[in-house]
Every structure is written in C-alpha cells, then in structure tokens.
Amino acid sequence: MKADRYLLPTLREVPADAELASHQLLLRAGYIRQLAAGVWSYLPLAWRVIRRVEQVIREEMEAIGCLETRLPTLTPKELLTETGRWDVPVVYKLSDRRDAEYALGFTHEEAMCDIVRREVRSWRQLPLLMFQHQTKFRDEPRPRGGTLRTREFIMFDAYSFDRDVAGMDASFDTFAQSYRNIFNRMGLPFVEAEADGGDIGDLDNREFLILTDAGEDTVLRCAEANFAANAEACACPDIAPTDPDVPEEALQTVPTPGARTIEEVAWFLKVAPQKLIKTLVYVADGTPVVVLLCGDREVNEIKLRRFIGAKDLALASEAIVESVTGAPVGFAGVVGLKQNVRMIADYEVRYVRNGVTGANAADAHITGVNPGRDFTPADYADARVAVAGDPCPVAPQYLLTDARGIEVGHIFKLGTKYSEPLKAAYVAENGEQSTILMGSYGIGNSRLLAALIEASHDENGIIWHPSVAPLQVVVIVGNIKDEPALAAAETLHDELERTGISVMLDNRDERIGVKFKDADLIGYPVRVVFGKGFASGTVEIKARRDAKDAAKEVTLNGAVDAVRERLAELSA
Numbered sequence: 001m002k003a004d005r006y007l008l009p010t011l012r013e014v015p016a017d018a019e020l021a022s023h024q025l026l027l028r029a030g031y032i033r034q035l036a037a038g039v040w041s042y043l044p045l046a047w048r049v050i051r052r053v054e055q056v057i058r059e060e061m062e063a064i065g066c067l068e069t070r071l072p073t074l075t076p077k078e079l080l081t082e083t084g085r086w087d088v089p090v091v092y093k094l095s096d097r098r099d100a101e102y103a104l105g106f107t108h109e110e111a112m113c114d115i116v117r118r119e120v121r122s123w124r125q126l127p128l129l130m131f132q133h134q135t136k137f138r139d140e141p142r143p144r145g146g147t148l149r150t151r152e153f154i155m156f157d158a159y160s161f162d163r164d165v166a167g168m169d170a171s172f173d174t175f176a177q178s179y180r181n182i183f184n185r186m187g188l189p190f191v192e193a194e195a196d197g198g199d200i201g202d203l204d205n206r207e208f209l210i211l212t213d214a215g216e217d218t219v220l221r222c223a224e225a226n227f228a229a230n231a232e233a234c235a236c237p238d239i240a241p242t243d244p245d246v247p248e249e250a251l252q253t254v255p256t257p258g259a260r261t262i263e264e265v266a267w268f269l270k271v272a273p274q275k276l277i278k279t280l281v282y283v284a285d286g287t288p289v290v291v292l293l294c295g296d297r298e299v300n301e302i303k304l305r306r307f308i309g310a311k312d313l314a315l316a317s318e319a320i321v322e323s324v325t326g327a328p329v330g331f332a333g334v335v336g337l338k339q340n341v342r343m344i345a346d347y348e349v350r351y352v353r354n355g356v357t358g359a360n361a362a363d364a365h366i367t368g369v370n371p372g373r374d375f376t377p378a379d380y381a382d383a384r385v386a387v388a389g390d391p392c393p394v395a396p397q398y399l400l401t402d403a404r405g406i407e408v409g410h411i412f413k414l415g416t417k418y419s420e421p422l423k424a425a426y427v428a429e430n431g432e433q434s435t436i437l438m439g440s441y442g443i444g445n446s447r448l449l450a451a452l453i454e455a456s457h458d459e460n461g462i463i464w465h466p467s468v469a470p471l472q473v474v475v476i477v478g479n480i481k482d483e484p485a486l487a488a489a490e491t492l493h494d495e496l497e498r499t500g501i502s503v504m505l506d507n508r509d510e511r512i513g514v515k516f517k518d519a520d521l522i523g524y525p526v527r528v529v530f531g532k533g534f535a536s537g538t539v540e541i542k543a544r545r546d547a548k549d550a551a552k553e554v555t556l557n558g559a560v561d562a563v564r565e566r567l568a569e570l571s572a
Contacts, residue, residue: 001471003506007044009033010518020214022450023146025462029521031449038143038151045522046449048470048502050154053445054133056185056467057156060178066129066158071111073135077101079110083421090138104137107200109418109440112159116436117424120161126426126436127167131158133445145214147450148406154446160439161419163426168437172204172413175441179208179409182443187465187571188408188455193219194229195410196302200440203413209405212454219405222392231402232302234386235393238347246353249368251335257363260330262295265365269356272296277349277357277369279332281321284310288324292334292345292377294352297384307344307381325360333358334375335366345377346384407444408451414438462523463544466571471502473563474524478512478531485530488556492528492539495560501567520544526566527551528559543570 009030018024026032031046042050058068077093080086080103092104105111112130120128136155143150160171176192183190188210195207207230209219218231229235259268266273276295281288282304289308291299305313321329326338334343334357355369371377386393388402419425419436428434456463466472473496477489486507493505504524506515512531519527529540529551539559540551543566554562 001502001504003504003508006504008518008522009043010521018146020145020148020450020454021457022148022214022453025453025457025521026146026450029462029523032147038140038149040147040150040152040446042446042449045470049449049452049464049468050445052468052470053186053448054156057131057133057182057443057445060182060185061129061131061158063181064129064174064178066131069115069130069132071105071108071115071132071134073105073137074102075105075108075111077103079114083110083418085110090140092137092139105134106136106138107440107442108132108134108157109159109200109414109438110422113418113422113424113438116161117419117422120424120426120436123163123426123428126161126163127171128161129158129171131156131441145216145450147446149216150446153444156443156445158441160441161424162437162439163428163434165437168413168415168439171439172411175411175439176206179411179441179443183208183408186448186452186468188448188452190408191219191221191228191405193405194233196230196233197412200410200412200414203415203417205410205412207407208409208411209407210451210455211403211405213404214454215404215406217405217407219403220386220388220390220400221403222395222398222400224398225392225395227392227394229386229393231386232300234390234400236347236382236384236386237391237393237396238350238380238382239391239396241351248370248373249354251366251368251374253359253364253366255363256365259363259365265356266295269365269367271356274348275352275355277334277352277355279325279334279358281316281324281332282313283316283320284308284313286312288316288320288339288341290324290334290337290341290343291383292343292349293384294346294348295356297346297348299383300385304344304381304383307379307383325358327358327360328362331358331360331362331364333360333366335369336360342379343375343377344379344381344383345371347380347382348384349377350380406447406451406454408448409441409443411442412440414440457523458547460517460547461521464523464525466525466567469502469523469525471504471524472567473501473526473528474504474506474519474522475528476506476512476515476519476530478529480507480509482530482534485534488534489530492556492559496563499560499564501563520547525570526563528563541566545570 011028015027033041095101140151162168193207197205220234221228259265273295278293280291324339325332357369359366390400392398416435424436425433493503496503527542538553542551
C-alpha cells in the first residue's frame with residue numbers, strides 16, 4: 001500500500017463536537033466522516049479495521065462449527081408481527097409500490113428462526129449454529145460518541161438452535177468462551193457482567209464490556225468473589241442490619257412547608273436521607289402500584305417490572321398520584337393512602353425504624369413511622385438500583401465497587417421466546433414434536449472500532465493491536481528525493497507483504513515530522529524509518545506502543561525478521 005495513492009485525510013485540530021477520545025481520533029486520523037446524525041461513512045482505514053475484526057470473529061466461529069450466512073436487510077411485517085416486535089420503537093419501517101410493509105433489520109432473531117422452522121425437521125439436525133456480519137438499523141433517539149451509538153451500524157450476530165435446556169446451556173457456554181478468545185486476540189481488556197436482557201430475552205444473559213470513563217454503563221464488581229454485573233441488573237440481597245433494636249416512637253405529623261424533595265425534607269427535619277421512606281406511584285399495565293424505598297435509593301424499574309410481571313411500567317401522572325395518595329407530588333406517604341392499591345417495598349424498608357414519610361397532605365410529613373405497625377406492604381422485593389458500597393450479592397461480606405464500561409458484546413439464552421410463536425419445532429427421538437430452544441449472540445463490529453480506541457490510545461493518537469490494525473507496519477522514507485532510500489524502502493515494503501504482513505509505505509512528499517505525527521495518529525503498530533542511518537545500512541524500528549522509548553537500529557538485511565519479531569511480541 002502506497003500513501004501517495006491512499007486516502008489519508010488527517011486533521012490537526014480536534015473537532016469541536018467530538019467529546020470522546022475515540023470520536024476525536026477517528027475523525028482526526030481520517031477513519032470516519034459523518035453523513036447525518038448517527039450515520040457514518042467508513043473510510044478505507046476504518047473499513048480495513050472492521051474487516052480485520054470480522055476475520056478474527058469468523059475464525060473463532062469456524063472453530064466451534066458455527067456456519068456463516070447472510071440474511072436480508074428487509075424483514076416483512078408479517079414475520080415481526082408473529083413475535084409482537086413490529087411496533088418496537090426503534091424500527092425503521094417502509095413499504096413497497098404494492099403497499100407491502102417491511103422493517104429495516106434491527107436484529108435478526110425472527111429471520112434466522114424462519115429459516116430453521118422451514119428447514120429443520122429432526123433432532124438429528126440439532127444443535128445448529130449460524131452467524132452473519134450484517135448492517136443493522138435502529139432509530140436511535142440520541143446518537144452519540146461517533147460509532148458507539150448510531151442509527152446504522154455493522155454487527156456480528158449469531159444464533160444457536162438446540163433440542164433441550166442442556167443443549168442451550170452448552171451452546172451459551174461455547175459462545176462465551178469464543179467471545180473470550182475473540183477479545184483476547186484483539187488485545188482488548190474486558191469484563192464479563194450479569195446484565196438485563198431487555199426486549200431480546202429475559203433468561204440468562206451476559207455482557208462483555210471494556211472499562212473506561214467514557215462508558216455509558218455502570219459496572220459493579222466484587223474482586224473477592226469474581227463477580228460483576230451491570231448496575232441495572234445487579235441484585236441487592238435482603239440483609240438485616242446489625243444495629244441494636246431501637247424503641248418505636250409514636251407517629252407525629254410535622255409541618256414541612258415547601259419541602260418536597262428528599263434532600264429538602266432531610267435538611268428541614270435534620271435526619272439522614274435513608275431514614276425517609278420514599279413513596280412512589282407507578283402504573284403497571286394500567287393499574288396503579290405504590291413502591292417504597294429508602295430516601296437515598298432509586299427505583300430499578302427493570303427489576304420492578306420483572307417482579308410485577310408487567311409489560312408496561314411507568315411513573316404515574318400527577319393526577320393519578322393525587323387520586324391514590326390524596327396529596328400533591330412530593331408529599332405522598334405510606335400511612336393513610338386514599339386508595340387501597342398494591343404496595344411493594346424494597347427489602348431495606350423492612351428495617352427502617354422511626355422513619356419519615358409524606359403525610360399525604362401538602363407541606364406535612366409524618367415521623368416515627370415503622371413497618372409492620374404503621375403499614376404492611378403486599379410484598380417485599382429487590383426494587384432498588386445497586387450502587388458501590390452495597391454488599392456483594394454472592395459474597396455479602398464484601399462490598400461492591402463501581403466503574404464505567406462500554407458494552408462490546410452480549411449473549412442471551414432465549415429459550416422458546418421466538419421459536420414458540422414462530423412454531424419452530426422438531427421431531428424428537430421419541431417421535432414427538434418439541435419446540436426448539438434458541439440462543440442469540442451479538443458483537444457490535446463498528447462499535448468495536450471506537451471501543452478498541454477507548455481502551456488503547458495516548459495523547460498522540462491510536463495504539464492498535466496488530467490483529468486489528470488497518471495496516472501493521474508503516475515504512476517511512478525521510479527524504480523521497482533520496483532515490484536509493486526510496487528504492488530500498490519499496491523493496492522492504494514488498495518483502496514484508498510477501499510474508500503476510502500488511503504495510504503502508506509513506507512515500508508522500510511531506511516533512512518527516514508530518515509523517516511521524518500521522519503514523520502515531522493513525523496507530524500503525526510498528527514503524528520502520530529510512531533516515532540518516534540508511535547510508536550505513538541501517539533502519540530504525542519502533543513500536544507505537546513504546547512511544548517514550550528510543551527507536552532500535554537494525555541492519556536493512558535484518559529488517560524483515562526484526563519487524564516480524566516485534567509484531568509477534570506485540571501480539572502476545
């Protein structure tokens with residue numbers, strides 16, 4: 001590859017609207033350009049990275065017998081209607097000249113399952129594993145972070161089809177190990193975390209994330225128990241406090257003029273926020289539900305919806321809050337509700353002594369509130385968001401710590417969520433029909449483009465791992481008017497390519513300082529320089545990762561071996 005014939009639109013200035021390091025560097029290094037909000041063009045360097053990512057994934061999929069396929073971008077309305085996903089908010093919809101309706105593929109569970117329900121008949125054809133690399137489309141309300149959250153993106157998605165739960169579990173474990181292999185080969189530091197399945201599925205699932213301050217997700221970890229979970233899915237155990245019993249006080253209504261928020265009430269009454277019992281009204285599938293938490297906690301709507309078994313869950317309007325409690329928002333309380341509705345309390349509320357709650361009247365609260373005596377919830381449940389400092393769910397003697405993370409992969413056990421409505425079944429060994437069990441596995445290839453940079457960059461630019469670098473080596477000629485040096489550089493370029501190494505020969509008519517800056521910005525793993533030492537038969541070799549170390553001089557005759565050795569070291 002010759003730089004004078006390559007598209008390298010590098011920028012010296014940081015784009016004003018790019019906040020994340022990966023977004024800035026992808027723009028500055030000439031990898032991507034924006035076409036519209038959440039829609040990006042992948043320039044030649046970026047496309048090479050994505051193809052390298054795809055190849056690593058492809059090799060690991062072939063190792064487990066997963067078959068590559070390619071599904072249509074268009075999914076007929078009828079197919080998505082069978083599973084109830086036609087009206088998912090992120091779907092882009094269109095119709096043809098005959099008014100037939102389609103969705104642009106936002107995921108392919110239905111399309112893949114449709115193949116299996118048509119073609120798989122017998123237990124002898126299972127398990128079956130298939131994957132694809134495909135462009136997906138989602139009407140993302142807030143695209144951000146360059147290629148991290150977009151409306152059009154490139155994704156690896158795979159699916160497993162099994163006879164029974166044991167087979168589904170085995171496929172899930174097989175893919176989990178493949179994901180570890182994939183990310184390790186890319187030099188990507190990652191954590192595995194328990195996660196919420198969202199709309200895809202509510203059985204076991206696992207996220208793979210890189211830890212970075214730029215992450216959208218909060219990951220809670222316990223190193224002692226080797227535990228990690230996304231905060232939205234992290235369980236909060238029911239643990240009684242070790243504090244001595246406190247005598248119960250009498251209920252007392254006290255004026256709290258203008259104090260609506262937890263902070264305002266806690267300050268006004270000189271009590272800790274956790275002594276307040278927060279009373280929230282939700283509407284679950286059209287029915288009001290009262291939810292109680294300690295004042296310093298937030299509701300985890302994902303866990304609450306799952307506990308209730310509701311399809312739709314949302315905070316109630318002010319009118320509904322007032323009809324249930326008799327009070328304006330900010331003064332709702334657990335004692336003396338106006339309506340008899342289901343009350344669900346977080347585990348921690350069980351242990352509140354002499355707490356404070358709204359008086360269900362404006363500008364007033366009640367003190368001395370105790371569960372059991374003054375109110376009795378229908379259920380105690382894990383309904384709060386876990387935070388750092390909480391007990392670890394699997395080893396409560398240890399406390400959780402938190403970090404920010406970017407999701408780069410997600411694997412799901414789907415069970416019969418899609419195969420049952422789509423009637424994907426097989427004839428078992430006993431001759432009876434049985435529903436196929438599915439798994440779904442995804443990696444955001446274009447998302448990885450940004451995540452890899454977030455995990456590995458410095459103030460000068462990108463630091464690629466050799467397995468995913470657009471080109472593994474850059475050969476720089478200090479002075480292209482030095483014809484012997486240029487000829488020798490071209491020879492080295494050709495020799496390296498013959499050994500299977502991807503090379504960029506920077507033969508542009510630019511100052512050597514510009515070439516060095518571009519090399520660091522673009523992130524070639526190894527740099528070979530034909531400089532002053534060429535006259536005495538040497539070239540300089542330097543790894544991008546070793547930015548502060550001096551370049552190593554090697555003989556020109558030994559340059560190929562030296563480059564291969566350095567790449568092997570960087571890949572280890």
